[in-house]
Amino acid sequence: MPRTFKATFLPMNVTVEVDPSQAPFGRMGEPGSILDIAQLAPREIYLDHVCGGVCACATCHVKVRQGLESCNPQSEDEIDMLTMADDVEESVSRLACQTIPDGSQNLIIEIPDQ
Numbered sequence: 001m002p003r004t005f006k007a008t009f010l011p012m013n014v015t016v017e018v019d020p021s022q023a024p025f026g027r028m029g030e031p032g033s034i035l036d037i038a039q040l041a042p043r044e045i046y047l048d049h050v051c052g053g054v055c056a057c058a059t060c061h062v063k064v065r066q067g068l069e070s071c072n073p074q075s076e077d078e079i080d081m082l083t084m085a086d087d088v089e090e091s092v093s094r095l096a097c098q099t100i101p102d103g104s105q106n107l108i109i110e111i112p113d114q
């Protein structure tokens with residue numbers, strides 16, 4: 001049973017409370033994904049998403065600094081698309097629109113320079 005958790009976005013240092021049972025929160029990215037979660041505070045969290053959240057651009061590249069173990073594994077499509085991003089850190093880089101936390105941990109998400 002998913003529970004409420006916190007997601008903190010850096011460098012803006014904005015934390016949102018996430019109730020996974022309320023997903024989707026916006027209209028872009030997989031429901032409950034990090035991109036979807038960012039839409040809980042659209043004026044404070046700027047996270048690029050040129051393709052609209054369909055795993056076709058890599059502009060939603062983020063580094064999950066905490067809580068990555070609670071997220072779904074990467075698909076082949078995500079791995080392929082992530083090769084287009086700059087400054088990838090293998091163990092923490094993900095595409096925000098494809099990365100769905102299960103709610104078992106709080107997240108710290110760094111948005112690289114865009």
Ligand code: FES
Pocket residue numbers: 048049050051052053054055056057058059060061081095096097098
């Ligand atoms: S928004 Fe384009 S790949 Fe995530």
